[in-house]
Amino acid sequence: MKRALDPFLPVLGVLGLIALWYIAVWKQIVDPVLLPSPTDTFHAMYKGMAGGRLGFDFLMTVERTILSTVIAAAIAIPLGIFLGASERLYRSLEFVIDFFRSTPASAMFPLFLVLFGVGNTTKISVAAFGAALVILFNVSYGVMNARKTRLLAAKVMGASRLRVLTDVMLLESLPQTFVGLRNGVSLALVIVVVAEMFIGSTDGLGQRVFEAQQLFNMPDMYAAIFAAGALGYGLNLMFQLIERTFVHWSGK
Template identity: 35%
Template sequence: MAISRSPLRALATFACILIIWFGLTAGKFVDPIILPTPLSVAGALVELLTPSGLLIDLVATLLRLLMALVIATAFGIPFGLWLGYHERIYAAIEGPLHAMRSVPPTALFPLFLILVGVGQGSLVAMAAYPALLVILINTISGARLANRRRLQQAKILGLGAWATGTQVLFWEALPHILAGIRIAAGYGLALSIAGEMFIGISENGLGRKIYDFQSAYRIPETYAAILVTGSVGITLNQLVTVAERRLLRWLPMASHEQ
């Protein structure tokens, strides 16, 4: 029942926002240069969602985000499981690891330009950096909270390090891993948009279009591009939610949500 009610609640929330938006613009409480009417934004959205319009930028942003998440998960999950299992090694690097997490990725962009070069790779690196740290730290936390009795049983059964990590430790840490992927996807999307907007390396991307529209005072188009970006974030969150329901059925909370 919780699942069936959730879409209704979301629709009710969006309906309330739309009603307030209509009221503010119809009553001219806000200047159109700041908040255009919903109809003008909808018209701009229809005109822009074409193969030669925002769809190209949407694909470009999604590809950068996908590459960043693939890099983050490919390195963050195995290293996180290993560090979570070897607590002494993690204790030795915990300080520097959290110090790295405190450094804004935008501050490291000149370093990414040197290491990766000027081009798409630097934008991907800037989005992958915080995503990697988030997934790594969440995976470490999940591995450290693993049921030690199950790990001991795996050792008694003669499972090697690889088998223990993939068959026991990974599943013990999976709730934290998925939570990390959810957060990393949000960070990656935000930094991809910011990089496209202000760094100016790429001509395509939702962030670049938002900046171009805003600079040209094409306000309805600006809001339309922002709505597309928000829809991407909502879709990513829903994909992780579906993955959680399918992969975490063995958890009491996941069973209750179904």
């Protein structure tokens, strides 16, 4: 009987949080101007998502995040395979990659503003830049850490260097590539939302949060924050599902 309830355990945390929230509003532990009730917040969220501004901004952020991740992946995956396949080349570039990977992408905004102006291109390219380095790093390591025995096994069966690369190395690197993609899309979302807040934006979830805060419309602001949270969680889940379908051997 206890076991049957196990799948519902995660719901408990959510219910607990909402209960605490209600209590905080009811007892006025937090200033009611700063913390609207859950009912008001979910109402604002429903209204916004069902044909309101929030829905539009949500889609704009989705579009920017997906686009920057796709651009990042298109550049970083082939490059990562190339670098990973020749370990000495990767070693010579490792410091550069690690350095820019460790540089907060937000510090690059001014540079990209100079390069691409205040439009959409800047937001997408900074996010793509950040995500690409994360993906590149993971793909390269995935290729470099391909099991030596597996490469030897292919070689001993008569596979050419190219066949070893396409038949073994690429597939060996897939689990690590997906780690990179998941981290990359999360980072891209962070950068896109920050960019929407501060780089002359008129739409997007970041803009929605910022605008609601400026107008002191707290239910709208919380609604936008939750929408951003749901988006981040959803993207992660999506990549996990894709991984489980295509990389069925991962971790086995």
